[in-house]
Amino acid sequence: MTCLFWDLYYSGTRCESLTFRSMVGLALSMTLGGVVILHLPQLPDLGMLSMLVPAAIFGFTSPRLRILSGFTLGLWLTAAAATREMDFRLPAGTQAEMVVIGMVTGLPSSSDKVHRFQFRVMEGDLAGRRLRLSWRAPESDLVPGQWWRLTVRIKAPSGSLNFGIFDYEKWLFLKRIHGTGYVLVSPAPVLIDDDAALVDRIRYKVRERLRSVVQKGSIGTFLALSLGDTSQLERRHWDILNRTGTTHLLIVSGLHIGLIASICFLVFRFLGVGIFRVISLTVVFTTAYALLAGWGLPVQRAFIMTLVFLVCRYFSRYVVLSFQLAVACVCVVVLDPLATLGNGFWLSFGAVCALLLALSGRVDNKKDLTRWISSSLHAQWVVFLCLLPVLGFTNFQLPLGSMFVNLVAIPAVGMLLVPLLLVSLLVLAVFPPLGQSLLELCSLLATLLWGFLETAAALDLVAGVRQFALISCLVSLTGIAILLAPRGLLPRWPGLLLFLIILAPARQLNEGDLRLTFLDVGQGLSVLLESAHGFQLYDAGPTFGTTFSAANQMVIPSLRRAGGRGVEHLIISHKDNDHAGGLQDILEKVPVGRVIRYGDCAKKWISDNVKFRTFSVLASHPGMVTSENDRSCLLSISTHGFQVLLTGDIEARAEYALLDSGSGTVDVMSVPHHGSNSSSTPALLNRLKPGLAVVSSGYQNRFNHPDPVVVDRYRKRSTLILNTASSGAVEILFTREGYRLSEARRNRRRIWRR
Structure with missing residues (x-):
């Protein structure tokens, strides 16, 4: 907005059109080069790319080669930055206890008596790495600039991965976090020094x-x-x-x-x-x-644009806003080649581009106050239109x-x-x-x-809205560009049709079809079941204090991604936190037709020709001494001739009772109790004979789930066994033709994912 003010207030000699076109082309080509690198499954050889840099620099002397040179330079800059970050990252699977010496950076935060902060290691084998650490109830406040000797338990950056929602590992990569962990209280942490000459200290x-x-x-x-x-x-x-x-x-x-x-x-x-x-x-x-x-990033963009204006103002040069925006884009990509990985890059530059398209060069003969009101309304209308497809693509909702x-x-x-x-x-x-x-x-x-x-x-x-493809978002934005183009340049009706493509209904499931998704909620369980017109949810995942809720961060976003505003039935297998922790969050934010809890879960219903039945195998043994796990509420699903069994945390005693009840074979099942050796008895597997079994567990969890012995039992019976810790979310689509399997980590490989 400031730059719009500058452009309207001052006039002078305009930059040459060749320079303007070259800068815009350079910005677009460098950005595209960075996007290409960051969407590859693995990094290309940096040495080979480096050999192209001299040719790219020489290519800037030729107007015909400038776009290609910018693209090559974007490839090299991004590949170099990504290679450096991957080299600094702790190797996948690393989990160790060590002493580190370094400095607190950034602004520490705290909740539930746990302090979280960034720590730059300054000495030793990990020198130069940035760690994201937590410290429960430190004796003194953590202040940026403090040097500490800490004993920490650290591991490689990792996180849950679900289809189409927030990618924590990508966020760590973008923030250049090379490892995560927590501070141990023994031996006691030692404050070594204090460096107050930091912006973060201010x-x-x-x-x-x-x-x-x-x-x-x-x-x-x-x-x-x-x-x-x-x-x-x-x-x-x-x-x-x-x-x-x-x-x-x-x-x-x-x-x-x-x-x-x-x-x-x-x-x-x-x-x-x-x-x-x-x-x-x-x-x-x-x-x-x-x-x-x-x-x-938005601060960087606006600061650079303001700086360009001020420099040109001093030399009595008038520079159009498009040129300033292009310079800002080039500077941001050069300073931080990984910036294109974040949504903020596209939202920040995209919003300004939309305003440019809609407002630049328009003639307005209205008086000052009327013109200001008209411009404000027009600007809000433009941003509103342009953000609708973007928010629908990223947040699965349109704030009308x-x-x-x-x-x-x-x-x-x-x-x-x-x-x-x-x-x-x-x-x-x-x-x-x-x-x-x-x-x-x-x-x-x-x-x-x-x-x-x-x-x-x-x-x-x-x-x-149900999540739509990126191409649909781009087509919709193209339609908006046509709608906002100057009157008479293009007919408006094609733009309206292209814009509304995001509202076109996605391919719906047929009656009897079922999409079953084992969500990656860490060490816990939550399964989302989608039929032609309804949703069911089995368990709500864990919650830890006020800082983490699988329901808020994984379950509800996954429901919205699927186009669901509510669930017909919410089944809670038992009261352990890793299964019922997110219950309250779901009840507060999602309309729930019926909650089925452990202890009273003998229910049957049919939704879109999919048959559901909940039951507890020990319900008929009220006098038997059993654990909470054995009293888990199970969910049996039948559709298109396929049988699915979700088992909660049942253990051996409940498994034998399940056999006594006459349970038959199943096609897909959840591995009981996250793969603990107290469950998945040979007798159960011999009876059920599952073709696919899914473990829901956390990566490098402290229980060592699933037990290797249990995994071996399934494999010996030719059962395909998957683990959300290594596969991410697991989606199974049942149709009349069979069932199709998708794994989030194998669906789209990225350089930052383990």
Whole structure:
């Protein structure tokens, strides 16, 4: 927005069209090169690519070869950065206890008495690596810049992998985390030194100062807007932001950088300062805020665009916004070749491109106030349209009311809350009483803002969509480009048809078909069952304090990806946390027709010609002394002649009772009790004779599930046995023709996945 202001306010000599086209072509080609590398199943040989670099540099001298040269340079830069990161990563399967010496970096966070922080190893075999560590109840606060000698148990970066939702391993790779682990209390950690000359130390002091003077209800909002620290926002806040399409409001973005640059430039110009000093001071203040805000990708983009304008302004050159955007893109790709891996890259640059397409070069004869209102409405309409396919592709929901919400929220945050908050921080450092009063006013504004967003979210103006292919998203965006093109250039009706492709119904299951997905929830169990028009859910996965809930992070997103807004039946096999931990989260956020719990689970129903039956094999033995595991509620499914059995955590005693009940053969089953040696007796396997058995367990779990002896039992009976720890989510589609198997880790191999 600031750059739009610059372009409208100043005029001068325009850059040559050749330079403009070359820069835009370079930005697109380098970005494409990075995308290609990051979507390969394995990295190409860096030596071979390096041999092409001199030719690529020479190719820039020829206009016909510049696009190819940019593409080659993008390939090489991204391959070099990815190779370095993979070399620094701990080898897959690593799990060791060792002593490390290094420095705390970034802003540590804490919840449930567990502190989480990034630790850069400075000495020893792991020097240069960045670890993501947790430390339960440290004796002193963790401060950025502290040097510690820690005894840690670390492992290679790993995480659960499900179809089409958040990829934790990709996030670790993008953040350049080379290992994860936790601090051991013995031998005792030792504080060695303290390096206070860090930007993170300043950010930490600002955060602690805010915590000491701001009420708890507002601290998360203030930290997000001032420091880019969203760790203090609660789950309900994210739910509200997602449902109203306003997540961008609490992420320090180009809007905030532009605001700071605009204020600085206009204030210093008003004071009569010379143009060189105005530009220098604007750069200094903008840089300071960009570093304070964490130097995220949207901040980088806006900062570089502002810097390009200021330099050109000093030399009396007028540069169109497209050129500035292209320069910013090239700089971001050069500074961080892995940036194209994150959604923020595409959302940040995509939003500006949409505004460029819709607003640049338009002639508007309206007067100032009318023009401002018209431009604001038009800008919101453009961003609303362009984000719909993107949000549908990434979040599986369309916030239909986001345009009207943003018309109120963006000015409230950008023009009122953020400037007042930054002024409050400056005043707080000089005159604390006045600073605290201003922060109280900020708290009032934040309370009003959240009240407005909660009201908007309660209207439920959200349409859920089944995940569609990337090509559908691109086709829809092409349709939007046609709709936003200048009048008379192209007919609008093809654009409307292309845009609506995201609403075209995906291929539906037929009556009797069943898609069964063993979700990768770590050491736990959750199975999503989808028929032609309904969903059933067996178990809800684990939860750990307030920091991790498989229901929130895996189960509910997987349900939404499949196009489900609710489930007909939620079956909880037994009360152990690894099966029932996410129950409450699901009940709060997903409409559930009926909950079937252990102890009273003798139920039968038919959904879309798929037969379901829940039962407990020890229900007829009320006097028998049994464990909670043996009282698990089982789920039997019958469709198209196939038999499926989900077994919960039953052990040997319940398995023998299952045999006594006359159970027959099955085609697919869940391995009882995650593959523990207390289950999967030979007698059970001889009777059931499964063709496919799936273990749901966590990678390198402390129980060593599944037991190798148990795995061998299945294999000796020619049963295909899969483990979510190594396969990721396992999807089985039953149709009249048979069943088809898909594994998340084998579906699309990527360089960062184990």
